Amino acid sequence: MKAIGYIRVSTEEQAKEGISLDNQTSKIKAYCESQDWQLVKVFSDEGSSGKDMKREGLKNLVSFLEADHVDVVVVYKTDRLTRKQRHLYQLLEDNFEKKGIGFKSVTEPFNTTTAMGKGFLGMLGVFAQLEGDLISERTKEALRYKISRGEPVGSPPLGFEAIKNKLKKNDDELEIVAEIFKLNNNHWGKNKLSLREIAKKLNSSGFRTKKNKDFSHKTVSYILSNPVYSSLLG
Known part of the structure; x- marks a missing residue:
């Protein structure tokens, strides 16, 4: 099977917490090797928010899916792809499922080819969006206070x-x-x-x-x- 990876980091703080781009790449490579998958390419976005769906790396990944035959897209964690649940479903339906492409997270157990797997993925999407919203809310409040x-x-x-x-x-x-x-x-x-x-x-x-x-x-x-x-x- 042919696989492509996607990695993202938004801040230096995240990089210090063990999900740097290099670490994500290493985990994806190791997982693909364990599954005997051929990892043909890894797309990346550095310094990009998980809410921004116009990231260059993500756009390049979608374009690659249009032009080349790939069996599965692999990420370190679902929220690396997006923190918005509706964006996650849109990506899966429009760019993965219609082309018969699987989606796998190295750190989260789900199978998008089953109803149970899709339901579990939906739950992960909800929590990813909630976490992102809470982080954004806390950050904005702290910055507003400092700026004021x-x-x-x-x-x-x-x-x-x-x-x-x-x-x-x-x-x-x-x-x-x-x-x-x-x-x-x-x-x-x-x-x-x-x-x-x-x-x-x-x-x-x-x-x-x-x-x-x-x-x-x-x-x-x-x-x-x-x-x-x-x-x-x-």
């Missing part, structure tokens, strides 16, 4: 600067942040811009990152998923 007090939240992100140990807004940089969200939200369906396309438009307009560098798709992804901005925007 003018306290730094680590290295100042684009749109902010630390002055005398206080976090202050940088209006010029916040205009760039607003432009990023505008480019992401003002296009839908087939006209939806990819992260790379957004980065290209920013660079062609002369916008620069906090470190005075060109924008990359990873930088754009970080900004769009950073709770600092979601708390700021409402």
